[in-house]
Structure formats: C-alpha cells, structure tokens
Amino acid sequence: MTTRLSPFLFFLFLFVSQAIILQAQDEEAIMPESNHVCLKCHGHKYYSFFNEYKDLTERKLMNPYFVIDSVSYLQGEHKGHSCTDCHSSDYENYPHIADLKIQPKMTCVDCHDFEVIATEVKKSVHVEAFGEFFHCELCHDPHSNKLVKSDMAELVLYNNNRCLNCHNDADKYQVFTSHENPQLLSTHDWLPNQALHFTRVRCIECHTSVTDTSDAVHHILPKEQAVHNCNECHSENSLLRDKLYKHQLKQDRSEFNFYNSFILNDAYVIGANRNYYVNLISLIIFGCTLFGIIIHVILRIIKRK
C-alpha cells in the first residue's frame, strides 16, 4: 500500500512545494508606495476625481491604452521603480499639465547602455521606414518588459506578442502607415502546421539574418529576405541552435547523443534531432535483413543446380 502511494505523495509534495515557491516569488514584489497615487487612476478602467468647478466627484472611462496592469508591472524588470523615475512628478496633479504631453519621456537608452542593440534597431525595416519615431518601447513596454529565459513555450509566446500586439492590431499598426496590416495567417500560409510553428519558434527566427546571432535579433530584414527554406531549421545544423536555443546550448552536454539535443526537451524538430544510436540500430537491423535475404538467394541459386 505505502509503496503504491509513495510516487503519488512524491508528486503531491513536488506540486505543493512548487506552488509555495511561486507564491513566495509573487509576494516578494511589492508596488512602490508612491505609485498608488498614479494607479488610483491608471490602474483601472474607470477613474474618478473631484471637479472643483462643478463641486462634485466625476467618474470617467480611462483611455484603455493608458491603463497600467499592476500584476504585469510587478513581473517586469522595472518593478522596483516609481512611476516618477521615468515620468515627471508633475503628473501627480490632475488634470495633468498640457505641456507634459509633448515633453520627451525617459527611454531605455537614457538609463542603459544598449548601444549595440540601438545600432541594430536602426538598420531594421521599421526604422528604415519610420525613422526614430519607431522606438524601443513599441516592442518593450517599459511597464512590463521582461526576459523570459526558462520556459520555452512562454518565451516564444511572450516574444511573439511583442510583434503581434501591433501587427494584429489594426489601430496600432495604422498609427504608422495608412495601409491595412497584412493578415499574417494568410501571408504565412506556405508554412504547414502554422499554429504549431508560431508557438514553437519566434518571429525573429525567420525575420532576422540567418547567420547573425543574439544581438542581431533587432535587425528585422525586409520580407524578401525572411527565412523561407524549411531546412534552415529542419536539418542537422539548424539555425535554432544559435537563436532560440542559445541559452540552452551553453548547458548542452549532448545527452543521449541526439544531434541538437538541447532542443529536445521542448520540441522535436524533424530533421534536426536525429539520434546517433537510433540511426545505428536502424542501419544494423536493415543490414541484417538484407544480409539474410542475400544469403538465402545465394543458397537458392546454388541448390537449384
């Protein structure tokens, strides 16, 4: 009885301890006190304020693009920051001063040294088309940006949303151009199992140069130069090695002798994950079969005489 229960108990223990750890991580991040002033209004769909002219409290809809989600804020890199680290402290007053609207905001490169990235971004199709007006924050929301490293499925989803929240949102897209946003499902219909691919690889796997590695993920190429050849990924020297799985590659110990085994825990890429032993054993079985047949044929010929 106990032996039968013990694996179950073990998994229960794993589950509970995981849950506790997750809980603890959540509790660690606490919203800086000063942010509550702003989130009273920017944390909700509605905001209210006291209108001195009318002498009454008014309740209004908040512009949905101005709503800051505090849950994702606390998961982001800048969770420890006050809103006023990046925004003028004049915002504490409402109505906000009109001039604030047109004042430049703090951007990534004001605080960080991202020079290599910045030069790559300058070469991308977007900046070529729209100039500096196409800025970092369009892909990296300063209120929630994070680097997902561990879970591959989440990493891909999170990163593709950087692109999709604009490419799949006609309103955001048309801030930049008057033409319709291309329907990605139909422009990519040459790719079979599209839904699977879009959850297993990032857009930038195909839309940045094949040979460049990590930093160049910012150099989005014109569509004519996007990866179209299946074998770029489906082959022994898969490009996934240098891109999506670059973090895994470092810890790759070539387990079980799979080619590109670092991919295996998360996906099986036809053509890229061949196993040396499986290949060898198949060859041996195949060889033995043929050998047996050949011997038999030879004996048949000899005996017929």
Added chain:
Amino acid sequence: MSNNKLYLYPVWLRIWHGINALGIILLGITGLSMQYTNMESPLLKFSSAVSIHNLVGIILMISYFFFFITNIIKNNIKHYRISLNGLVNRLMKQGKYYVFDYLKGNPKPFHISEEEKFNPLQQISYVGAMYILVPIVIITGIALLYPGMIIEKIYSFSGIRLTTFLHSLAGFFILIFLIIHLYVITIGQHPLRNFKSIITGYHEAE
C-alpha cells in the same frame, strides 16, 4: 490444373492491397527524406515531402479503415486469428522449412487451403503489420497532424517528440516488414507466381 486453383484474394482485397502497397512505398520515401533532410542535397524538397506525406497518409488511413471493416464483414479476418495452440512449434516448423527444407527441396509443412491461406509465419507477420504497426502509425500520424491533441510534456520530454519517435519507429518496422514480405513471396515454385496471385486473385496450388 484448373481445379487446383484456389480463389484466395477477392477483388476488394486486391484493390486495397494495391493502394496500400503504393501508399506505403510513397510514405516510406517521403518519410525517410524528411528524417534525413539536409540543406545541400535534399532527396526531396522538404515542403513537398511534407505535403505528399500528409496527403498519402490520409488516403492510406481511409484505406486502412476500409480494410479493417471489410475484413470483418467478409470474414477474411478468420485468417488473422492466431491460434495459440502449439504456436511456437508451428512457427519453428515453418522457419525450419524456409531455412533448410525449402533449399533441400523437401515438401512444405503446411498446405494452403481456402480455410487456411496463411502459413504460421505469414499469419503472425500479417497480424503484426496490420493490427499493431499500421494502427500505431495511423494514430500517431493523426496526432502529429493535429499537434494540439498531444500532451505537451511527459515528465521532461516533449510529447511531440515521443509521438514522432513512435511514429518513425513503427514506420521503420513496416518498411522492414515490406522488404521481408516482398522477398518471402518469391519463395515458391516460381519467383513470380505469388505476384500473379495478388493481381488475379487465384493461387495455383501445387
């Protein structure tokens, strides 16, 4: 001679068998070409290999269901019921026949009749192919066509990876079956005699 002819392979069986044989060969070629694809010299263009493999796979799945059901309706399935009674013994006998007696010119241990058209080795390999290997390939194949059905992770392994592994493994053994099948058929009075049977339906008993 004519009264020695046995009608063993009815029309439906021959049609199914023809489609099946052609399909398996196509699946084998495209499947291997996908597995061993590479940049410089792909056997087939990867995307064409994928499309052909998917299309033929679906056709073959339908044809398998046809076989599965008709085999029961027409009671051809009686030939596929393995009787365990003395099975090992009978398998050894037939094996011994292929390896020694046949070459020496000794007579067959089992005689073909309309009641028992397969010898024990034939029977077990046909059952293995049609009721174990092909169903595995079909089920895993459908799953790979709709990967949403597959469990994401089995412990720390990708579910797709296990499914693909099972799919290629079973596919590989079907190809091995095919090679042996093709060869064993040539064993007889005349190497081409059995090929004629699966086209005309008649087996010329000796």
